[in-house]
Amino acid sequence: MKRNQSGMTLIGFIIVLAVVGVFVYMGMKLIPMYTEYYGVKRALTSLSAEPGIADRDPAKIEDLFFRRLYVSYADNVKPEHVKIQRKDAGYEILVSYEVRRPLIANLDVVGHFEAKQDIRRGSGGAD
Template sequence: MKRNQGGMTLIGFILVLAVVGVFAYMGMKLIPMYSEFHTVKQSLKAVANEPGITTQDPARIKDLFFRRLYVSYSESVKPEHVKISRKDAGYLITVDYEVRKPLIANLDVVGRFQTEQEVRRARDAGAY
């Protein structure tokens, strides 16, 4: 009786490692972009929850937002990417930016991110 061995050859193993390596490398480029976007969203929520924020002028709100981003080491969002407009009794803060990172040789990965946060006055505790 002849027994056949089954399994992966060395060349097959090297090819699988190469494919996994390429995906891992792409993940190392993409994950920081999405992590930074998460930081932007968390900073917007924190600014919206700041007491008395609706009484502040847009320049002060933008300053508070960028201070939170500075603490989080976020570098992709610039002042020209942030728009603050009046909406009802508060503001609408829109952040729209693009991140471009080199991938391999002349190929780039481009991430386009956009998020909004409404800033409203808190209701009075007794008025419902």
């Protein structure tokens, strides 16, 4: 009685490893971009929860925002990416920035991120 062996060949295993390796490599490029974005969202949320923040001037609000970002190691957000404008009884903060990371050879991964937070007098803001 002859038994047939079944399973993956060495070439098939190498191909599967190569595909998995490409996805892991792409994840290593994308995860820091999204981690930074969630750090921006956390900074905006904590800023809106600070008591009396809507009574401060926009320059002070921006300074407090960047102090929170410094803790999160968010290096891609610059002052020109932050817009603070009057809205109703407070402010609206809009952070819009782009991150570009090299992927393979001449291919880049580009992420465009935008976060908005309302800061109102009397209570914390809502997204």
